[in-house]
Amino acid sequence: MSAFHLSDALDSPTEVDEEEFETRCLSLTHCDMQDVHDKTFRLEDGLDLVVTHNPMSLQCVVNLMLAVNRLKKSLPRCGKGLSDDELCCVILDSLVEDSIVKTSENFTVGEKRSTFQRFGSVNLCTLCDTSKKDVICVSEEMKLQAITLKGGHCERKVNFRLSKYIDTCQSEGQPVVLSITNNLHISCSMKDGRPVLNLEECSEAKLQTINKDDDMDRFLFYRTDKGLSHITFESVKYRGWFISTCEGEEQPVEMCEADATRRLTSFKLN
Missing domain, CATH: 2.80.10.50 (Trefoil (Acidic Fibroblast Growth Factor, subunit A))
Structure with missing residues (x-):
C-alpha cells in the first residue's frame, strides 16, 4: 500500500482540490469499518454524496473516487440550476464500468467463452x-x-x-x-x-x-x-x-x- 496512491488512478484533479483529494483517498484506504459508514462527500453546493459500504475494498475505493472526480469536473461545466432529470443524466454519464477477471492457477472466472x-x-x-x-x-x-x-x-x-x-x-x-x-x-x-x-x-x-x-x-x-x-x-x-x-x-x-x-x-x- 505504501508504494501506491489511489490518486494515481484518477484523472488530474484541479490544483485547488489536489491536496484534499489525495487526503480523502488515503484516509478511505486506511480507515476501519466504523469510519467508512455514512461517509459524506461535498460535490457541489446543494449536492452531497453519502456512501455506506460494507465492506470496502481497495478497488471499490478506486472506482468510487474515479466517479467522484468525474462528477466534480462535470457539474461545474453544466452550471447551476439543473433539473432532477438533467442531474441524473450527468451522474449516470460519470459512472465507472467495473470489469473484473479473477484467476486461480489455470482456471479463469469471467473468461469470455466463444x-x-x-x-x-x-x-x-x-x-x-x-x-x-x-x-x-x-x-x-x-x-x-x-x-x-x-x-x-x-x-x-x-x-x-x-x-x-x-x-x-x-x-x-x-x-x-x-x-x-x-x-x-x-x-x-x-x-x-x-x-x-x-x-x-x-x-x-x-x-x-x-x-x-x-x-x-x-x-x-x-x-x-x-x-x-x-x-x-x-x-x-x-x-x-x-x-x-x-x-x-x-x-x-x-x-x-x-x-x-x-x-x-x-x-x-x-
Whole structure:
C-alpha cells in the first residue's frame, strides 16, 4: 500500500482540490469499518454524496473516487440550476464500468467463452492441394484421400458443403464447417494423444450454434487465406493443427502441425 496512491488512478484533479483529494483517498484506504459508514462527500453546493459500504475494498475505493472526480469536473461545466432529470443524466454519464477477471492457477472466472453462430448460405466447392491432387472419399473406409485424377474421373472429387460461422470472441480467421452431406462432416478429435481427422455424423440442427464447452467445436476450422489459391484450415479445438495432404499419391487426408515435413496444408477451392 505504501508504494501506491489511489490518486494515481484518477484523472488530474484541479490544483485547488489536489491536496484534499489525495487526503480523502488515503484516509478511505486506511480507515476501519466504523469510519467508512455514512461517509459524506461535498460535490457541489446543494449536492452531497453519502456512501455506506460494507465492506470496502481497495478497488471499490478506486472506482468510487474515479466517479467522484468525474462528477466534480462535470457539474461545474453544466452550471447551476439543473433539473432532477438533467442531474441524473450527468451522474449516470460519470459512472465507472467495473470489469473484473479473477484467476486461480489455470482456471479463469469471467473468461469470455466463444460461441459460433452459423450465418449466410452454404457454398459448394471441391478441394485440391498445392500439388494439384484432388480430395476424394474412399466410400468403403469412409476416409478422405488426395489423388491426382486423370481425365474422365472428375466425378470422384468430393463436393464439400462449406458453412460459415460468426465467432463472438475473435477474428483470427473465418470459422467454417466442411460437410460431405447434410449429416456427414469433417471433425478433429484427440486419439492416443494426437489430433486426428474424422468423417463424423451429426445433425444440421446441432450445428446451427456451436459452443466450445460442449465439445462441438471439433467440427470447426479456421479458414485463412494465405494468398492466391492458398487456403488453410486450422482446427478450432486444437490450435496449430491443420488439415493436410501428403506429397505422395493416394494417401489419407490427415491433421498435422504447421511445420510438419512432407505435408501440404494449403488448398485451392474450385
